[in-house]
Amino acid sequence: MRKRPVTSQEVANLAGVSQSAVSRCFSPNASIAPKTKEKVLAAAQQLGYRPNAIARSLITRSSRTIAVVMSQLDNPFYAQMLEYASRRFQQHGYHLLLFMSSDEQETASVMSDILQSQADGILMLAATLSSSLAKECVARGIPVVMINRTVAFEGVSQVASDNYHGGYWVGRHLVESGCERIAFLAGLADSSTSSQRRQGFLDALAEHGVACWAEAVGDYDFTTAQAATRALFKADVYPDAVFAANDHMAIAVIDTLKAELGLQVPHDVAVVGFDNIPVAAWPSYQLTTVQQPIEAMVDEATALLLGQIASGQVMGERKVLPVTPIVRDSAARDSSLTLCAHAQPVRK
Amino acid sequence: MRKRPVTSQEVANLAGVSQSAVSRCFSPNASIAPKTKEKVLAAAQQLGYRPNAIARSLITRSSRTIAVVMSQLDNPFYAQMLEYASRRFQQHGYHLLLFMSSDEQETASVMSDILQSQADGILMLAATLSSSLAKECVARGIPVVMINRTVAFEGVSQVASDNYHGGYWVGRHLVESGCERIAFLAGLADSSTSSQRRQGFLDALAEHGVACWAEAVGDYDFTTAQAATRALFKADVYPDAVFAANDHMAIAVIDTLKAELGLQVPHDVAVVGFDNIPVAAWPSYQLTTVQQPIEAMVDEATALLLGQIASGQVMGERKVLPVTPIVRDSAARDSSLTLCAHAQPVRK
């Protein structure tokens, strides 16, 4: 049977003090005599008392909980983010309530749960939010921070890496490496990250008088990216470079080229990704990519959330963090590298 | 400023009913007249009322929350588990509270948070628990289910895949493939999964009159596994097969062999892993491995937790689920496959 939990009242009885005294022993800045505290803690220990966080939340009106909404955990990039975020918030005495949501409809139902759960803040990792829901959160004074997504509403904060300049660097790097038939493999059609990377990339090509050879969509998914690769390479004259909107897809491209099409990377085709996930560094891939500053992004998101929670002021702030090009073998034919405005290339 | 939330009392006033009536509108099986419900819902809608889950939890003594303790999210195997578990519990109206914990000490502090949080159940993914903490959970009537770990205490439930027979299959498969110098790469020294896989593996070798050629420890970590590989292969006569206790390490072995030692897989060395993570199927690796039934394991864990929560009976149950050998190129020299008692090989 479920045991009835020990309450502060019972501890108070045993210690011969009032319930308030017990409560004060477990509040950081409460006024309590050392001797009393000792007595109370002994009694608490003896009974196995643990303060009930639910009751505390009710009266303090703060659950010390952050709701996290994620769309994909199979992408190691976001898994890493989640892990780091969890540790970060744990340090500040906050806990994460995890929600998975693939589509916007699911997000609506999930948001309803979140609002009922009294979370103190909401962190969205690559998940989108309808503006009506965003508005409701802001109206209730719950800060929302989105990582790597944008939303058409002002009240929510956004943290992203500099996708535009990352894409720009890739475009320039490929052109300067001597590539001539450069293709782009997009992520999800409606994702801001993919389109910003694409825009920077196209601008770089244009500045060098090169047009994008071909485009395809891979939905940030391995299998879809494989199919897209086959489509891109079925013509007699195929691309000599592919920029995939993330590493996951870039890996799929490399594997498909090697295994199905008998093409060598980078000898026949240069491939560049985005994110710098751990796999990218593996000897089999040696993927040239653009590193997103995971920890800095999470730190920024944490600071925004905790800051707004503390101040009670919910406002939409935007942070764009610099990215770092990582040059590896998959696209490094020519090493005449030059610096990009916002990005220092690093050879690893 | 943080807005004062709308309460059921305010809705009641607007709708011209009592607070109880409002409450009953949001409880599934409460007795309420359709006409009243309509009035109340309209008022709730107008005010933007959402029931406060904290207050509800306090009175019902059930938070509808499951605490999840994880040790590693960088292993896609556990990331997949978490994602599936989240969706599964979401379906049942439960939410996940996520905690990361690497070592046993951290787990102790995390458990303290969990007990205060009034979670209805605890799910441990590849994390260990001291028996004193386990005992406390059981004493409080909080069910605990561990996936892929064992604990020296009876009250907690355990779900695991059949590591022993998985290891056994690997041992036999390698011997029957003609390998003679077979090495084992262990995971964490104290993990039950690694030692069970090892035991099955060694038993299979012994039954065929073969001794294990060498052993090393890789801590389930890419870099450590790379170092271990170098150690295993530094002698003139090196292994002709390696069984790594999980895929993550097996991939590290393959990469290290190819990139640093100039050895071909499977031509020079056969490599087998465990888990069947998505990477294992990638064309570059084609890793022979033993698949753990992720969804079945989570389903089982979910059923155990929800069952014990519903009945109020906390008890230690053990479930061992069958594994499925997956034969791919990394270890398939000879295809004279035979069936293993608990495992049907599948060619994918």
Add this chain to the structure above:
DNA sequence: GGCGCTGTTGCATACGAATGCAAATGCTTT
């Protein structure tokens, strides 16, 4: 019309801890 029945409703209380306020304690000071 009175009786009993089913289905709704409101009242009052409970959940467990935090906190403003006033009372009480202990200590110093003159």
Add this chain to the structure above:
DNA sequence: AAAGCATTTGCATTCGTATGCAACAGCGCC
């Protein structure tokens, strides 16, 4: 010894919702 002050303590109330109980309404039936 009395007054003054700072610190500690207990009392009573509060957070927002669920629920047992009693009151009540509506209905059909004899």
